[in-house]
Amino acid sequence: MPNLVKPFAALRPRSEFAADVIAPPYDVVSTDEARALVRGRPSSFLHISRPEIDLASGISPYADDVYARGAANLQRLRDSGVLVRDSTASFYVYRMSAGGRQQTGIACVGSIAAYDANRIRRHELTRPDKENDRVRNIATLNAQTGPVLCAYRANDTLRALVRDCASGAPTLQAVGPNDVVHTVWCVSDAGRVGRLATALDALDQLYIADGHHRAAAASRVAHERRTRDAVDAGSQSFLVVAFPHDEMRILDYNRVVRDTHGLSIDEFLARVRDSFDVEPATAPVAPPEPETFGLFIADRWYRLRIRRTLVPRNDPVASLDVSLLQDRLLAPVLGIGDPRTDARIDFVGGIRGLGELERRVRSGAAAVAFSLHPTRMEQLMAVADAERLMPPKSTWFEPKLADGLLTHVLD
Numbered sequence: 001m002p003n004l005v006k007p008f009a010a011l012r013p014r015s016e017f018a019a020d021v022i023a024p025p026y027d028v029v030s031t032d033e034a035r036a037l038v039r040g041r042p043s044s045f046l047h048i049s050r051p052e053i054d055l056a057s058g059i060s061p062y063a064d065d066v067y068a069r070g071a072a073n074l075q076r077l078r079d080s081g082v083l084v085r086d087s088t089a090s091f092y093v094y095r096m097s098a099g100g101r102q103q104t105g106i107a108c109v110g111s112i113a114a115y116d117a118n119r120i121r122r123h124e125l126t127r128p129d130k131e132n133d134r135v136r137n138i139a140t141l142n143a144q145t146g147p148v149l150c151a152y153r154a155n156d157t158l159r160a161l162v163r164d165c166a167s168g169a170p171t172l173q174a175v176g177p178n179d180v181v182h183t184v185w186c187v188s189d190a191g192r193v194g195r196l197a198t199a200l201d202a203l204d205q206l207y208i209a210d211g212h213h214r215a216a217a218a219s220r221v222a223h224e225r226r227t228r229d230a231v232d233a234g235s236q237s238f239l240v241v242a243f244p245h246d247e248m249r250i251l252d253y254n255r256v257v258r259d260t261h262g263l264s265i266d267e268f269l270a271r272v273r274d275s276f277d278v279e280p281a282t283a284p285v286a287p288p289e290p291e292t293f294g295l296f297i298a299d300r301w302y303r304l305r306i307r308r309t310l311v312p313r314n315d316p317v318a319s320l321d322v323s324l325l326q327d328r329l330l331a332p333v334l335g336i337g338d339p340r341t342d343a344r345i346d347f348v349g350g351i352r353g354l355g356e357l358e359r360r361v362r363s364g365a366a367a368v369a370f371s372l373h374p375t376r377m378e379q380l381m382a383v384a385d386a387e388r389l390m391p392p393k394s395t396w397f398e399p400k401l402a403d404g405l406l407t408h409v410l411d
Helices: 015-021 031-037 064-079 112-116 128-141 156-165 190-201 212-226 265-272 321-330 354-363 377-385
Strands: 011-013 083-085 091-098 101-111 148-152 172-175 181-187 206-210 237-244 253-257 276-281 292-297 300-306 345-349 368-372
Touching (some): 064 083, 091 156, 101 112, 101 190, 112 237, 128 212, 206 377, 212 237, 253 354, 265 292, 276 292, 321 368, 354 368
């Protein structure tokens, strides 16, 4: 059985430059947003993760010049001493703190062999265009810059080891988007490294929470480099930050639909009542428990509860709230057959709040909005264990890992 993870020598900012380098994940900001964020910040990692911002407006983010500029920008930060490479293979304790709560994980590199063997488990499909982009990004930079967010089933052994490793002064600390404090401790002591390696490899599996395209792209790069005469050992692993499942936070991932599929409001509500109990609400509805939903239409909120007899209890995918809403309302009532491709539906992360749902409907951008109870980590793990796939936009993890603090160089 392949080792699950191992330590690595990270490329990282010097501590005094961490606040200048830290950046949001490449895939949560648009090109225009990235351009705005880097004003006055020449060391921002967005120059590497979204290098089109340094080229002519309108250039395709998939153009050859874009990938080349990203590699040049990475080399610039290395040459200037903003980024330095640790000399020793290490684990890194990575803590995110925000709003009075924190989660503390371990940054390492996951085994591509373990990923291919489904010991590092996934629950989402990937899109070829996004996967191809990450393949080119990794190959051009000769590095993996975006960590894959993973979870493991919490256990006391790892909790105690992580607590011990985070007891001293941190190596890096910086405030990222949404006022999240990112703190990193480098763990290079041979004894601690050995104890962490043993405890991590004793895990049955890791679960990919966010970063499926990055993981899939890393696997492709690994296989391409494996065919060469000399296998590049660094390419056979990928950058991971793994957290105990009970510290991770999933927010609601809500839905808005452009129209009511030709139905009047009364007709629409009557169709909804075929599967749901419908109750008017006097305030925005944040569903307090599974199998309940909020509905906003015509400037009014409603509370929905699906009839219990319609919930397939023995199916880890069909019993998800996102599946119940899709199968019992979005498809049969609103005609949303494939939410991956239907342009009439959009998805709103819970970090934006219920006010964003109201705004979309009141502005006319959508006719109807739905709020959902967040998917639970136990549900995600059950789907992955069953080797099934979750519906699109089932989970919104918050806070999100930052780009730029830890990079895995493929050598």
